[in-house]
Amino acid sequence: MKMIIQNVFLFMMVLFPLHSGVWNNPHSEEKSASNTLFTSFSLSPKRLDPVVSYNANEWAFIGQIYEPPLQYNYLQRPYKLEPLTLTQMPTIRYLDKERQEVDENDERVVYSEYRLELRKDIRYQDHPAFVKDAKDHLLYASLSEEALEKIESLDDFGQKTTRHLLAEDYAYAIKRMGVRQNHSPILDSMQTYIVGLKTFSDDITKVAKEKKSEGEVLDLRAYDISGVKILGDTTLVIEINGKYPQFLYWLTMNFFAPIPWEADLFYQQKGLVSKNLTLNWYPVGTGAYYLAENNPNKQMRLVKNPNFHDETYPASDHEDAEKKLPFIDEVIYSLEKESIPLWNKFLQGYYDASGISSEAFDQAVQISSSGTMGLSEEMQEKDISLIGSVQPSTFYLAFNMVDPIVGGYTESSKKLRQAISIAIDQEEYISIFMNERGMAAQSAIPPGIFGYEEGKKGANTVVYDWVDGKHVRRSLAFAKQLLAEAGYPNGISTKTGKPLKLHYDTAATGPDNRALMDWYRKQFDTLGIQLVIRATDYNRFQDKVRKGKTQLFSWGWNADYPDPENFLFLLYGANASVDTNGAGINSSNYKNPAFDKLFEKMKTMKNTPQRMDIIRQMLKISREDAPWVWGIHPKSLALSHAWYRNVIPHAMANNTLKYKRIDAALRIKKQKEWNQPVVTPLIIIALLVLLMIFSLRRIYRNRQNRVICQEQGAC
Amino acid sequence: MLAYIIRRLLYAIPILIGVNLITFMLFFMVNSPDDMARAQLGAKQVTPELIASWKEERGYDKPLFINTKAEGFAQVSDTLFVHESLKLFSFDFGFSDSNRNIGADIKERMMPSFSIALPTFMIALITNISLALLLVLFRGSMLDTSMMIVAVMIMSVSGLFYIIAGQVLFSKIWHWVPISGYESGWDGVKFIILPVMIGVFAGIGSGVRWYRSIFLEQINQDYVRTARAKGLSEIKVLFGHVLRNGMLPILTGVVVIIPSLFMGSLIMESFFGIPGLGSYTIDAINSQDFAIVKAMVFLGSVLYIIGLILTDISYTLFDPRVKL
Structure with missing residues (x-):
């Protein structure tokens, strides 16, 4: 017992000096005090x-490591492009079919030629791939079995070095896009724009297959795309079919x-x-950071690229x-x-920043x-x-326009869709399900995209009235009137005499979505329309949408x-799904057709x-056609x-980390202030455990002694 | 014993083929290769050409079980099932649908899972057995009754509650340990304290009740009476005789778990940010990554079979009457 009490005192003596520090910091104190973003x-x-990557959560890393030719200005709105690795914005020439230069607005324009002039001071991060031996051969390009045994990460390579960015590196990237086995998601759309990419892709895909079956390495330098020309170390020309200003x-x-x-x-x-x-998994880029640790199941670590070129805050x-x-020197995700x-x-x-769940x-x-x-108040205090x-x-919320009930372009089908568009109260949806976000x-x-207009000019007059400087949803009575004109007075079909029943397909099958589905039913019910929810798994849902086997469904698009x-x-x-x-x-x-004609004209305009x-x-x-219930733009x-610091939201740029700043001294001060350990419960728990051990020991001893004294007749 | 082990390992082969067959059937009943391609390639710009090339690259363009375009034995052998299953039996798990070496991933994730599961398992075993023996020592007393009520209460509450309550109490309010995270080596001790503590506590209710019932079965046996008659103290009787004789049923339940400790715990790892194997299978199911699903189901089956064999072997260590 004496020993136990001694140990408890020893434990407490060790514990109390720790009281001045912080126990619950998941990072080391050294890291917290450094110029590191968590x-x-x-x-x-x-x-x-x-x-290959076409995902925002992956672009959060890639954007800091790789540098495409252009970037968005961090501060300017509306969004403005500026050169990143170029000396200036690409110069564009318009060519006829004989490749003679013509005016931009000339009808003879068949090709657009984008000329990219690269900066000469841009270097890659240090990487073993660039290391050469005395004979100018790549040192690690064909590693032996013995050498491979010792390698578990890129840090296991003895040497690393860098080299300058060249125009051929951009051409090489486009060639990689053409290799079908790389599964680039934009290959099929870029084939229609970049001259020669389709032919190149068809050919190189066969070559890649042969090389793989023979176990050979595919070096794309030996193959060329007719529309991508390397004119020296720092000049690249990309030829585009027709005009495509969005190429920038x-x-x-x-x-x-x-x-x-x-x-x-x-x-x-x-x-x-x-x-x-x-x-x-291990990118090689010229960006402000390089990927020092890649453990997608635990932690990704970006470190400042010492070779990063001169770039300043706008x-x-x-x-x-x-x-x-x-x-910032280092970023730990x-x-x-x-x-x-x-x-x-x-x-x-x-953590230095957070979303709000x-x-x-x-x-x-x-x-x-x-x-x-x-x-x-709690946030303001902090x-x-x-x-x-x-x-x-x-x-x-989309209407399937090939559906016989909600689709079509007759006056009655338009009015049906317009009535539903009014009845589904998006403001209520935003309030209930999105916390006003x-x-x-x-x-x-x-908003933020050319063509968006605020106020009365931008109002959807089919669904809203402009009253006292605000969009006011048109009344339910008006929606019911439209519905009656569509042939469904109070939701009853004049043709069949039966209530109108519509089907909403969704992959939202979890219990959390029940309230949402009930809300949708309620919205349709205000018009007397019965809404049947057809919940299914995501694969089936996508399949139905692709094949046009839906009536109503929700969908979204990020720019x-x-x-x-x-x-x-x-x-x-x-682009109709059922036709493609x-x-x-x-x-x-x-x-x-009227919309399509205008689209074709608009898409190549400045x-x-x-x-x-x-x-x-x-x-x-x-x-007027109302193919969608114009839903919401999330905040x-x-x-x-x-x-x-310097945290400015930018919805288009992915490389914004380089502009941000950390005040590590303030962070560590606040961390200490907010996380002092509370030791009293620890002492109470230790004392309770001691008390229990002592009591049980005593009870046990008494019981043992009772047996002995009973046997001896002493009690 | 060697002959027995070899026999059991041979029995395992048809079991593993069966498990694999069921995995294939269930997975492809729900997911078509086209769906898998879409899940991997993302939501935007997925063209039929892209899907076709993705399937060809990974062999998902092959028929599942019967290749009607082939002839002879190739009708069976040139199928996705045979192609993928043969590799599994040589423990070549291949590459995931997102192009990562599954074997290397499993190796990397196994240790974090094990670093939580092993201490939880060991401490829980010792704590539960000690508490059960304590209750047996004070059987019929107020302590015994109240502890049994507490045990039932602990069992009745969801494990998720203990995790969240533990994180709030020990990290958010008292600031004793980090709320989540993981490091290997000694730096990581501060991260495993809370998950281990919660894991042990959440299992106390069922563990103590189970071990207590095992020991109570032994306590009235003749050999216990004989031991007491020899004048041994109650503690010596419990630890020297009751515990030893109660080990056989304990081993049945415990040894079989040991190999699967590597497989981790989904909720625990998810809440504590442990980069283990716990969520590997679930994440793979969600992303329709069949290569990982089949590898993990196969590995789980192998570990379970190993656990059963180890249980049989452990019997011989504690009961000399058992011969294999």
């Missing part, structure tokens, strides 16, 4: 190959990031592939203007699948009686900032680039007043601590 990811990235936006995306041929050959070695050392009145980028630990770590100061919404945000959002922005996304859509085009073409093509007839074997993105199968006029006409047609809300 953040999280909830979905493990599956592919970091820039030619594609040049900001990772698909056009440079790939050094040395890295491609290096990572094709079978011994490295079997160790998960592939280009898909010119402005900001205190960091013209200062050299990047500001930890996998957090559950929202509770993520949220609590943010509140403890161990629906569970944490009430704790973080308070909505005033006027409907404006603000931070709760000096946390709230950053909100409307996303360039549209979520809508969204805005009701007036058309397919979200690839800030151009109205990227939204209005969702309604372009040639499911490949088309027009899931509602909307086809209006953002001029003339283009705006055409867009207005298109929106008017689509609003994203994010929180960040006072020590995390």
Whole structure:
């Protein structure tokens, strides 16, 4: 017993000095005090190959590592393109079929030629793929079995070096896109634009297959795309079929990031592939950061690229203007699948920024009686900032336009859809299911994209009236009148005398979605329409949509680039899903010749007043036809601590990490302040355990003694 | 014993083929190769050409069980089932549909799972047996009755509650340990304290009740009376005789679990950010990654069979009457 008490005192003596420190810090104190950003990811990235990845959670990493030719200006709105690895914006020449230069507006334009002039001061991150021996051969391009045995990660290579970015690296990336086995999601669409890519792709795919079966490495330098020309080390020319002004936006995306041929050959070695050392998992870029650790199941770590070229914070009145980028030395992304630990770590100061989950919404945000959002008192006390922005996304409820009941272009079918569009109260949806994190859509085009208009000009007059400077949803009585004119007075078909029954297909099968489905039923019920929910798994749901076997369904679209073409093509007839074997993105199968004609004209135009006029006409047609219930544009809300600075939401750019800044001294001060351990319960628990041991020991001894004394007749 | 082990291993082959067959049938009943391709390739710009090339690259363009286009034995052998199953039996798990080496991934994820599961298992075993013996020592007392009520209460509450309550209490309110995270080596001790503590506590109710019932069966046996008659103290009787004789049923339930400790726990790993194998299968099912699903089901079956063999072998160690 004496020994136990001694041990408890010893334990407490050890414990009390720790009282001054912090026990629950998941990071080391050294790291917390360093210029490191701590953040999280909830979905493990599956592919970091820039030619393949088409996912925002993967672009969060890729965007910091690879550098396509162009980027979005971090501060300017509306979004503006600027050179990233180029000396200037690409120069564009328009050519006729004989490849003679003609005016941009000339009808003879058959090709557009984009000339890219690269900066000469850009170098890749240090990487073993670039190391050469005395004979100028790549040192690690054909590793022996013996050498491979010692290699588990890129750090196991003895040497690393860099080289300058060359025009051929961009050409190599486009060639990789052409290899069908690489599964680039934009290959099929780019084949229609980049001259010669289709022929190249057909040929190289066969070559790649042969090389694979023979176990040989595929070096794409030996093959050329007719429309991609390398004119020296720093000049690249890309030829496009016809006019495609949106191509500039594609040049900001990772698909056009440079790939050094040395890295491609290096990572094709079978011994490295079997160790998960592939280009898909270990990018080689020229960006502000390189991937130092890739464990998608635990942690991804980006470290400042020491070879990063000169780039400064955009010119402005900001205190960091013209200062050299990047500001943060290291970024640690930890996998957090559950929202509770993520949220609590943010509140403890161990994550520098956080989104707001629906569970944490009430704790973080308070909505005033006027409907404006603000931070709760608890957040304000911690000096946390709230950053909100409307996303360039549209979520809508689609009518299948080939369906005999809700589809079609007759007056009655239009009125049926218009009536439903009025009855589904998007404002209520946003309030109930989105914690006010969204805005009701007036058309397919979200805010921030050319063609979006605010106020009365941008109102969807089919669904809204403009009253006292506000959009006011038209009355239910008006919707009922439209429904009656459509042949369904009070929801009863005049032809059959039976109530109108519509089917809503959804993959939202979980118990959490029951309330949402009930809400939809209620909305239709206000018109007397019976809504039948057909819940199914996601595979079947997608299949039904592709084959046009639905009536109503919900769908959404996130912008690839800030151009109205990227939204209005969702309604372009040639993209109808049923006519393209499911490949088309027009899931509602909307086809209006007048709309299509305007779209074809609008898509190659620059953002001029003339283009705006055409867009207005298109929106008017689509609003009248109502192929969608124009749903919502979501608002994203994010929180960040006072020590995390220069955080400006940018919905299009993926490479924004380099502009951000951390005040590590303030962070560690706050972490200590907020996380002092509470030791009293520990002492109480220790004393209770001791007391219990002591009592039980005593009871046991008494019992044993009782037996002895009974045997001896002494008791 | 060697002959017995070889015999049992041979029995395992048809079992594993059967498990594999069922896995194939169930998976492809729900997911078609086209669906799998779409799940991997993403939601945007997925063309039929892209899907076809993805399937060809991974062999999903082959028929499942019977290849009617082939002739002779190739009708059976040139199928997805045979092609994929043969590799499994040589423990070549191949590559996942997102192009990662599954064997390397399993190797990497096994240790984090094991680093939580092993201490939880060991501490729980010792704690539960000790508490059960304590209750047997004080059987029929207020302590015994109240502890049994507490045990039932502990059993009645969901494990998820303990996880969330533990995180809130020990990390958020008292600031004793990190709420989640993982590091290998000694730096990682602070991360495993809470999950281990919660794992042990959540299992106390059922564990103590089960071990207590085993020991109570022994306590009235003749050999216990004889031991007491020899004048041994109650503690010596319990630890020296009751525990030893109660080991056989304990082993049946315990040894079979040991190999599967590597497989991890889904909820525990998810909440505590442990990069283990617990969520590997579920994530693969959600992303329709068949290569991982079949590998994990196969591995789980192998480990279970090994567990059963180990249980049989352990009998011989504790009961000399058992011969294999």
